[in-house]
Amino acid sequence: MKNRSITVQGTDVAITSRHEQDYISLTDMVKNFDGGSALIEQWLKNKDTVLFLGVWEQINNRGFNSLEFEGIRNEAGRNSFYLSAKKWINATGAIGLYAKAGRYGGTYAHRDIAFEFGSWLSPEFKLYLIKEFQRLKDDEARATSLEWNFQRTLAKVNYRIHTDAIKERLIPPQLTKAQTVTVYASEADLLNVALFGMTAAQWRQANPGQPGNMRDAATLEQLVVLSNLESINAVLIHQGLPASERLAQLNGIAITQMRSLLSATAIKRLGQTPE
Template structure:
């Protein structure tokens, strides 16, 4: 049974549908951010022709869909990029038994994608739009949590790990001293999670645990991040993965991630301030 909700992202209505206890977002609606009301389906169709898109969709299906037909997927991937290659969402689903996309007719009609895929599609439309989409999606999940008294596991949405959203920011807890952003000796030995932690919070997970031994018994630093910080963290994970694929070294990636974190946090903070002024 599907339940539809609508979120508004930069004045565009985006439908979110619940399917098998998971969330699917209408990417036809997202496409309107690029081309307006009438040509959203064309944008989705062109996106499906892209080889990188098919590789992403195929990888997602192989991770989450045991019935996915890999042979058919390889056939489509071999043709992607050719001028003659055309692939509809319906054909993709029929031939590969994909579950990450579905097409709905009638009211709230359009192409729907699992939230992981929908955010990837939003990146192709506009990275800024994706940022606002994630933020509004999080607002929706918080509202559902308040209404139904169900804990919302934010990391299930952001990266399938068990990090719970908290409204208290990291700064309300003991913050480790030390200038990790300038003294980069730690970087050579750091795992990717700490590259993101320092880029966003300014310190490693171990440093936080050492300063907060009682809290660290049952929690980690990300459990006390704000919604804005978790939103940016999700984007940093995507950017970092792409840079790893590009072969960039850890120092270069860290510097770029710092810049992205600072910029996106400022964007979200400014948006909140504007909203407060408008509401007054």
């Protein structure tokens, strides 16, 4: 997932994803506090912080080096003790903290750890941090729900289209020999017969109450194939093929392309259960 950000008491705080979890920039969190980035190392030097980080890693990280952690825990609290995020990660294989380079660089922490750091900085800042983080997660959840509903709707529509195809309502009929030798009045009707199995006049006669023409009533798939047929027909005309031969070829192409498009439509709905 791409980097996101929230605004906490006027400070823009970056959030990124790692191990499919949200990580919050500690570097951004300290921007408006006296001491800046030095506060992160000051917090890491605290013995209670080391104990908290150790417990978090033991719960969440199978690869955590507990032996190295024991050595760090024993040293924590002494005046000479020093611990940076990089040193902690390299020594213990920790995953709760990590340093990131680039535009959104800095020290990042899993949200559990970032909230703990927020408490150390300021209880007020922590509360606003949690509030804005939750607002972000709620917005993301709503967006995901809308996307799911949209996909669900598409699946229902695709299912109905596929059902129609099974009933052979959308697959062009294979023309009779008599139809293929008939010379139609226009190239437009030649394409109509190749795709729809009838001329524009025949469609109007069969659909007296339908507004518009047969192409207005066409499905998206039919219109895609019709566009392809127009290009192919132009090539066949340049080749000097008579209308009857072009009609037979175009009808075969229309049948093949419609089947392919409707099969692709069926693939889209795999994994969805239509109502």
